[in-house]
Amino acid sequence: MAFRNILISLVIVILLSLFFFIADYRDKISNAEITRQQLSLLEILDPVTDTDERLTQLLDNGNEQAWIHLAKHHANASASTAFELGEYYLKQMQVSAAQLWYEVAIRQQYVAARLALANIYFDQHQYADIKPLLLPIMGNERALALLYKLALQQGELSFIQTYKNKLAHGENAEFYNELEQFSVFSQHREETSDYNSTCSINVQLFATNLAGLRHGKALSSAFEQHKLAKYICVKTPKYIPAEVVNCQHLPTDKIRCDASQWLQRSDINSRYLGVIVEQGGANVDNGIMYIDQQDNLDVLVHELSHFIGFVDEYPLPRQHQKCHQLQQTPFAHNLVVLGKYYQGERGTLRENILLQLPWRSLIKDSTPILSRHPQGWKLGTPAEHNDEIGMFATNSCNSKRDTQAFKPLAQRTKLEYFELDFPAIYLNIFKLDPKRYLMPSYHFNISRDLVGQGEYIKASEVLQVTLFD
Secondary structure, three states: OHHHHHHHHHHHHHHHHHHHHHHHHHHHHHOOOOOHHHHHHHHHHOOOOOHHHHHHHHHHOOOHHHHHHHHHHHHHHOHHHHHHHHHHHHHOOOHHHHHHHHHHHHHOOOHHHHHHHHHHHHHOOOHHHHHHHHHHHOOOHHHHHHHHHHHHHHOOHHHHHHOHHHHOOHHHHHHHHHHHHOOOOOOOOOOOOOOOOOOOEEEEEEEOOHHHHHHHHHHHHHHOOOHHHHOEEEEEEEEOOHHHHOOOOOOOOEOOOOHHHHHHOOOOOOOEEEEEEOOOEOEEEOOEEEEEOOOOHHHHHHHHHHHOOOOOOOOOOOOOHHHOOOOOOOOOOOOEEEEOEEOOOHHHHHHHHHOOOOOHHHOOOOOOOEEEEOOEEEEOOOHHHOOOOOOEEOOOOOOOOOEEEEEOOOOOOOOOOOOOOOOHHHHHHHHHOOOOOOOOOHHHHHHHHHHHOOOHHHHHHHHHOOOOO
16 A cells, blocks of 8 residues: 555656656757757647647747747758748848758758749849759649740750640639730740831830740830830730840940841831840830830830930930031921020921921920020020920030030930930920931841941841831
């Protein structure tokens, strides 16, 4: 009997000790003080609650510090915990820490961690590190989609064609349809000409990666609501590999690419091209517009206006040919370059000067364009007429020269600052003679670059078959 009592007492002591032991270790977990060895012992002695449950409880209680501490001890034995740590640090913008825990999860064959790490590598332009992660799980539809994103980035046309049927099914079907809209699978396919469609001017966009294609589509959709969309159609972008357009500019320079390669495309029926690259300064080079993936609708409208004959109203480069001499004939809808001072009879001078202005019919007879000056007559509409259409000095050409650039309006416009409006008056001027100051088609760019390569016969042939005058 005495032995039995002793045994019961011993059991009670052991149970109480175990209870206090477990309670103490639980407190250590809550206070983020438990060690890895203590956690291992707790898992043996407390089979009722496992570590995954404890982690869930810590999150439910909002004890983030304790959760991180416990998760780090548990991650080497739990792929899902390692992945959750990676997700946590990624949300905190601690990318290096996120990568470390994704790698821990990958060593435990956790597929989602491969995808997450591959996305980080893509954002960091570590393209060479992506395939080793994703090729072993290529049967995973998300992995295949990311490999396609990589193939578009790197111009891997063979991969794009090889796996397109696989991409077309399952959860990637919508993605496949998107790529098909961007002509990813049908490059060089000849199309029926639609140049004479609703718009007098057509611009075919191209982009060198998926982000650029999506950005171009968003821009073209937004442009449809702009007042210029009545005259300019911006087509859904098509894919072209970056190595084909062969752009050589620095990220901070104006975008410059090899135009001769466009000779190989048989799927273009537009007068103008718009090329979207990752980085670079937006500009229009004759028949080709260049923008980057950060440029917004304001930039697009500004650049498109150059195609239809509008010139920048901010300072042009010093070497710009239009600023070095008086114009012989008008060359733009919104700008003339004329002398600053004149001598002679005012009425005759006014009549001759107006002949140089594309917007002359919109200037009222009562609006002056000449005023008295010690050198005779100074060209320009006085400030008291700033709310009228006239001749107002602009910064396009260096004012230290004997020539001066003039525009129709006193206020600043989108031709000077992207964020400003495109004036309705400018549209009225454009409609007076909509095709007079159009940029040459992109074939001019092809011909010019072929000349630079010594391909004189090809250069001549390109211009001879151009569909747009």
